[in-house]
Amino acid sequence: MTNPYGQQPGPYGQQPGQYGQPGPGTPPGGYQQQPGYGQAPYGAQPGYPPATPPDNNLMWGILTTILCCLPLGVVSIVKANQVNNLWAQGQYDEARKAADDAKKFAMWSAIVQGILIVAIIIFYVVVIATAVSSSRY
Known part of the structure; x- marks a missing residue:
């Protein structure tokens, strides 16, 4: 059986590329990439960086520094400042982690401040209750 394109038939009369047989242009090893496997995530173009950097949360860091727990x-401010620098260097995963x-x-700073406020309120309630109960008229 001759093929008009000059290719020799495979075993049992199969053409190369049929039924799992490696065809012309198949990469070494005989495996071809399946559609959808190894593609870039939705919205990203292969070989290009993601569209926008993540939110650096700098505003929250500043607010919690001023209003809450300073350290x-x-x-939080230091980590927020690292986000844009890491993104500009192409270290996208590190930028997301810094964000x-x-x-x-910032969240832990607000939580610590909330706990301190509750503790101070409890302290004042106990002090005032003790002062009122121990005073003699």
Whole structure:
């Protein structure tokens, strides 16, 4: 059996590329990439960086530094400032992690401040209750 394109038939009369047989242009190893496998995520073009950097949460870091717990707020500001620098260097995963860390430290700063406010209120209630109960008229 001759093929008009000059190709020799495979075993049992199969043409190359049929029924799992490696065809012309098949990469070494005989495997061809399946459609959809190894493609860029939705909205991203292969070989291009993601469209926008993540939110650096700098505003929350500044607010929690001024209004809440100073040390955790400062750490949040430092992490927020790293986001855009890392993004510009092409370190996208590290930029996302720095943004998440900035948000986490701002949140913990607000939580610590909330706990301190509750503790101060409880302290004053106990002090005032003790003073009222021990006073003699």
